Amino acid sequence: MINKTLKHAAGLGLAVLMLGATAVSAKTLVYCSEGSPESFTPAMNGTGTSFDANRPVFDKLTAFERGGTNVGPGLATSWDVTDGGKTLTFHLRKGVKFHSGVNGFKPTRDFNADDVLFSFNRQWKDTHPYFKVSGGKYDYFNDMDMPALLDTIEKTDDYTVVMKLKEPNMPILANLAMDFASIHSAEYADMLLKAGKPEQFDQIPVGTGPFSFVAYQKDAMIRFKKNPDYFGEKALVDDLVFAITPDPTARLSKLKAGECHFAIAPRPADLEEIKKDKALSLISQSGLNVSYWAFNTEKPPFDKKEVRQAFNMAIDHDALIKEVFLGSGSSAKNLIPPTLWSYNDKVPAYSFDPEKAKAMLKAAGVTTPLEIDLWYLPVQRPYNPNGKRMAEMMQADLAKIGVNAKLVTYEWGEYRKRMQKGEHMTGQLGWTGDNGDPDNFFFLRGCAAAKGGLNVTKWCNKEYDDRLNKAKSLSDIKERTKLYEEMQVIEQQEAPDMKIAHSIVFEAMRAEVTGYKQSPFGSHEFQGVDVK
Amino acid sequence: MIKFILRRLFLTLPTFVALMFVTFIAIRLVPGDPVEVRTGEHGISPERLAYFRHELGLDQPVWKQFLDYVWKLLHGDFGVSLSSNVKVLTEFLTLFPATLELAFAGMLFAVVLGVPAGVIAAVKRGSWFDHTLMGAAVAGFSMPIFWWGLLLIMLVSEGWGLTPVSGRIDMIKYYFDAPTGFMLIDSLLSDQKGAFSSTLHHLVLPMIVLGTVPLAVIARMTRSSMLEVLSEDYVRTARAKGLSEFRVITLHALRNALIPVVTVIGLQVGGLLAGAVLTETIFSWPGVGKWLIDSIGRRDYPILQGGILLISFLVILINLFIDVLYGAINPRIRHGA
């Protein structure tokens, strides 16, 4: 039976696969997720949905504490930093077992340095036998500048890996806790290579994580089972099922009906109902992101500071938060969210004052009616649930100060590209933080990013930019904080954009679910979670 | 008969080649790059973009890409999905049973209810049943099914708690091997008690939503075709011979009245697939309709190309099958075609 199934799965690549009969009485946690993962190799993926689906299987060298941003030991129990921060020596955990029995793979050895080398070299060296398998897109490895940072990775013995960097860089320890740095089994990779089906490596994953992979059926479900030998915090349920349910209304209905225990991303419109339902519980946390309305400072009249300030006053900010975010966002006045260090709360927010905005426009020599374009997000983003609705409201507000805004949008890839080229007059965009460092936000208004880059305001201010570059080179957090606080003041006065909001991330689950911890990165983890 | 089928198949060949060519060009005209579309706020560096476009062969002239594609297709290779790196054919075969199961259920629902309803309405022409049915039928085929689906979920699943909201089976309770991909069959093959009935429960609402329009069309068609047949001479003769009304209707009238109905059923198949797109979207049903729509968003060229080809090929095959069936019911047609 098992053999027959495996043959079938091998033939179909990702067909349903089952390892031993699952006892029906076992404790199952069903998570209503948003969509199918791109693959089961995190390094090749780019969406939170995919990472969530990969994470149960894998561990990394370092790990974010569950529900936090602090970095602690993972598959490496400790590390030494030498050579002025340019050499990192990782001491690996002993006695860690890879999942056995998945896709016919029976590990003959424990986890060791070869697996670490395999996992990084695959993404790094284009001569690696797995480099081109399954398309070879390693976006995060490149986005986090790993090729530029890494000099060498070598093993000195089976349980010691030495990583040499081209320049000192402490945030790399946090990067190594990110999903793209997940550690795979080199032995499993060899087995599949010998069998001539390396592509299965990215479809049927083997790792060391709290759950092992059981089956995946595209657009329907992913099934995991508990890894009883896990070295860290163990799974409390026997089976973990991802019920793929793209429609948020259906997710909530299933949650209410008890068909799933946990649902990702409830609709803001449904929050009230969830709060009222005693069978459900709702938790929230502010997201590591910002949404803004960028003015193209290279195009008149937005080259004038006064005009940009006037536009900041023309929009009914509170109404946007209320009607677009429906309670799932907090009004933003700075580029970084308040949870990030160096947030300057003394910066005043612009108040809604259409009369004054009108007067300022007049004083700046702008004749009304003024025709502008307003680009709105074609897709839902974590920082903006409904760009279209927001644009319609902004359009109505602008009409009141004599500005006719034409709503424009493009397909998402096109939208970003054109905005980076500066084709817009004004447009919505935003940012989601990667690693919890303020620079990861502030660079968005720097001069380097203004030339065809991510600074879609094209604003290049020397005062701001000097501080930005200086802060990056400093290691003292107090000094950096001071510079960042000043930068926020400059930016508020210069108003290259209008800050809109930081989102609030909600998670809905059934009341019987215990032990869940919300992650500031918006990821979902189910070890230590139980169903009462 | 075989000659007829082969001739028809041969006639579809140019359509098929043209279809291949048109979809190939069309999806490349959709703005947006398949590599760029998957990146987030970070975007992608021009060097890496160029590298991937090269790896995927997207930097080649379109005619060359097309010839490559046809060459591979002739070897049975539909290419690999750009977003999941899985073979297009593999993904299609994983998802298609779900669509087929849904479409089949929808059609069954429409035929099983539609034909008898149409017959009764015709026999009792002018009765309240006839009027009600025909009123309902107009509403049925005027139904915006995306709205109908939402409404039914709210009423039947949410309000009355009669059916599950979405999905194909209760995943908390049941899990079994799925050798066929047809959940109804797989749940029967599994020895888990209640799995089959859970699958049926999950199928009911999507089936009704998808079957509504064909049901209305079939009921109307059966009625009018039946009315026509009932006034024919041979039916009158049969009556005159003293056959019971039931036998007249079932044995003589219905058989002939069904000919146009079969055609209509065939015509509904294309519409059924289009309806499946919406139904699958509403019910989170893991089928090929949703898969195609999603791939347009992702600019997943190989999936769109392969998916449209495969589905169109099926539509053509089904139409051929209907023609053959038509010939079987009505031997006069065969020579004419």
Add this chain to the structure above:
Amino acid sequence: MARKESASSPWGDFWSAFSQNRGAVGGLIILLIIITLALFAEWIAPYSATEQFRGMTKLPPIWAEGGNPHYLLGTDALGRDMLSRLIFGARISLFIGLSVMIVSVIVGIVLGLIAAFLGGVVDSVLMRIMDLIMSIPSLVLAILVVSILGPSLTNTIVAVSVVYLPNYVRLVRGSALAEMGKDYIIASKVAGAGPIRLMFVTILPNCLAPLIVQAALGVSNAILEAAALGFLGLGAQPPTPEWGAMLADAREFIRSNPWIVTLPGLAILISVVSINLFGDGLRDALDPKLRRS
């Protein structure tokens, strides 16, 4: 019965048959009301379709708890008056339906007659193209076309017209072919009528009846298809009060404020039903074979 004297003219024949069909008359009346609403929306609608009443968002209709007498059918997520949006939406939907019908009828007539007249290679090529269009599921094709052209009202019309074109081409070609074998055509040919004259003046009027029926039903199909595109976010762009787009925009409120979703759907249903009833009546009245039943 009272108007027996008019029964001799074709129009009178038609009307007396049509008016016997209660459903058709009902459909016509509703349709006329909808057309009136669409034509005079500016004067009938209590507000503009795009004016946002801040602080008045998501009000229920007047009969529901919490309804506000100023907004008969309540307001949408941006505080726009639902009734006004529905009335203006009638204009959009009818415009889409009629445009699609007109475009596909005209193109369909031309292509259908060309295919029937020229025959041979032209005919085969045209028919294979139509087969091709019909072999792609309609919605997938429409989405593909809209994706290429970009979402807008005009492109919706183009996409839906493309989808429905084959029906008209086949119909016109079929009836033209049927007519061409008849004596009167042969007679006019002998009398020296040119092919263009033959096509449009002699043959076309004789294929009109089925075409009119198809066209009437085509309007309702086009409205449905366009609404489905709007529902998938590919139709008319904001703030256009297109019914499908209104439904899609409000979809997230299906649980919290269900009537924002219910009303546009109902509007679509009512107008499509009325057009279909009217179309059925047309068919029965124009098709002498079915007239008796």
